[in-house]
Amino acid sequence: MRNRQDRLTALLMLMPTFILLGIFVYFFLGKTIYYSTTDWGENPSQPALSENVIRQNIGLQNYQNLMTDIIQAMFRNSLTNMFFFFVFFVVGSVAVGLLLTIILDQKIVAETFFRTIFLSPMALSFVVTGTIWRWLLQPDGGLNYLPTVFGLEPFHFNWMNSQDVWFQFTWDKVPQYLTFVGFAILALLAVRRVLRQDWRSASFMSALAGIVILIFAAGVWDRIWLPLDVPEAEPSIAPKGFNAALVGVIIAAIWQMSGYVMAIFTAGLRGIPEDLREAAQVDGCSNLKVYTHIILPQLRPFVISTIIILGHTSLKIFDLVFAMSGPDNARTVMPGILVYTKGFRQNSFAQASAIATIVLLLVIITAVPYLYVQLRHHE
C-alpha cells in the first residue's frame, strides 16, 4: 500500500481539487480585494463590461466613498440592517432552538415526528421561504388576519413596508456606544473573575476596561472617527436604527433556522454521558438544576459554534431578503444584496468588490473565535 508509485497516484488525485480551489477560492478572493482598490466601473471612458477594460488603482478611495459619500448611504444602511438582523436572528434562533431541544429531551411520545416537523424548513430554499412569508406578511391579509379566524380583530402591522425605526442612533455617537459595550463586557468579566477569586485575571480585565475608557477620554476615537465625516443627511427623513420592516425577515429566518439549531444542540446533548446526568439526579439535583449546572455548560461549545454559523448566515444573507422584499428595498437591504445590485445590475464592479471585501473581513473576524473553540475542543 505504501509503494512509491501509489503514493504518487494519491497525490495526483488530490491535485485537481487543490488547484481548482486554489484558483476559485484563494486567487478569486485576492482578485476581489484587488478590484476593490481600482476604478473598475467608475471611469466613464472605460466601459465596465469590455473584455479589455483598463482598471486604474485608486487606493482606498472606494472604501472612503462607501463610508462617507452621501449617495452611498444605502451601504451604511445595509450595515445597520445587517447588525440588527444578526442580533435578533441569532438570539431568536438560539432561544427557540434551545427550547425545542430541552422540550424534546423529556422522553416525549412521537419525538421523531416533532423533530421532523421542526427541522423541515431547513430542506426549503431561502427563496421558497421568502416567497411564502412575503405572502403571509401582506399588510391586509395573512398573519395580520389570523386573529379573524378566532373572531378577533385583525392586526394592522405594516410588515415589509413599515416606516418605523427603533433604537435610533447617529453615526457620530457610535464610538460612545462601542466604548460603553466594550467597558460593560470587560467589567462583567472582571466581576466574574473576582467572584472566582482569580485576582490576577480580575486585575487584568479591570485594567483593560480602564484602557477602553481612557482611549475614549483621550479623544483617540474622535481623531479616527470624525475625519471620516460620515454625513448625517437629513436624519429626520432617513433615521438610522432598527427598521421595523426587518421584523418579518427576522421571523422568517428564525422559522427556517431554529430547527437547525435544535439539531446541533441535540447532537451536543447526545454527547453528554448518561451517567453524568444520573449521578446528578442521584445527588438530588432537581430537573432544572441538571440543566443549568450540567447540560448547559456542556453545550457551551455547541452554542458558540451555532452563534458563529448563524452569524455567518447573517453576514452573507441574500436570497431570503431578495425573495421577501426585493433587492431594492432600502429598509431591508443587506451588504450581500448590494454586491449583487452594484456589481451585476449597475456594473459598479469596484464598489461591489469593496463591499464584498468588507463582508469577507467580517467573516474572517468572526471565524477566528470559531476556529479557536474548535481547536481547543480538540485538545
Add this chain to the structure above:
Amino acid sequence: MNDTHFSGAKFRHYTLRTTLYILLIVGTFVFLLPIFVVVNTSLKDPAAINLATTWRLPAQFHWQSYAEAIEKFGPRIWNSITLVTNATLLSAVIGSLNGYVLSKWRIAGERFLFPLILLGLFIPYQGILIPLFEFMRDARLYGGIPGLIIIHTIYGLPITTLIFRNFYIEIPDEMLEAAAIDGAGFWDIYTQIVFPLSVSGFVVVIIWQFTQIWNEFLFAVTMTTGAAEPITVGLAQLAGGEAVQWNLPMAGAVIAALPPILVYLILSRYFIRGLLAGSIKT
C-alpha cells in the same frame, strides 16, 4: 402525610407533561402554518384569492395553477434537474477520492492541504462572485447550465471531501494494509474495499449536495440568463412582479420545494448527518 406528598408530586408531574405537550402542539402549528397557507393559496381559484380570506379553505380545488406554474417555469425545471444531477455526482465522486487520499494515504503536506480545502467552507460567495463572473465570461461558460455545473462542483468539493474523509477514517487501516500485502494498489483498494463500504457516505453526500444545489440562488441568479436559469430564479421572478397573482407563486413554491422536501422526509436521518457535517467538525 406521605400520600398527599406523593399525589402532590404526581400532580406536578402531570401538569408539567401536559404543558410540554401543549407547547409542542402549538409549536407544530406555528411551524406548519406557512406550509398550510402556501398549499391552501395554491389550490384556490385566482378570482377567489383575497387577502382577507387567506385562512379559509378553497371552495373547490383549483389545480390549474400548478399547470400554469409549470408552464411559466418552462425549461427551468429541467435545467435544475440537469444541474443537480451532474454537479451532485461529480462533486460526490471527486470528494470521495479526496477523502480516500486524505484519510488513508500519508501524503506530503496533508496537514497543510486539508485545512486549505476546509477553509473553502467558510468563504462568503459574494467574495468571489465578480472574478468568477469574469472567468466564466472569458471561458465562454457564462450564462448557461454547464458553467453552473462546474461552479457547483468546485464549491461543493470542500464539504464532500470533509464528509468522506471523516467517513473513511472509521475504516480500519489494517483492512487496507492486508489488501496491500496481497498486492492491491491504489485503485484496487478504492474499488474493492473503500468504495463498497461507502454507500451510506454517498447517500449522505448526495442528499446534501442535491438539496443545497437545488435550493441555491446566488450563483443561479448571477451566472445564468433567460431560458438557462434554474428553478429558484424562476420562482423569484414569478413572485417578484408588481401585480402578483398569488396562486402562481404559491404553486411555484410548492413545486420548487417538493423534491428537497420529499428527500428530507424519506431520508431525514441522512439529511441530518449532512447538515451536522457542515457545522460540527470531528
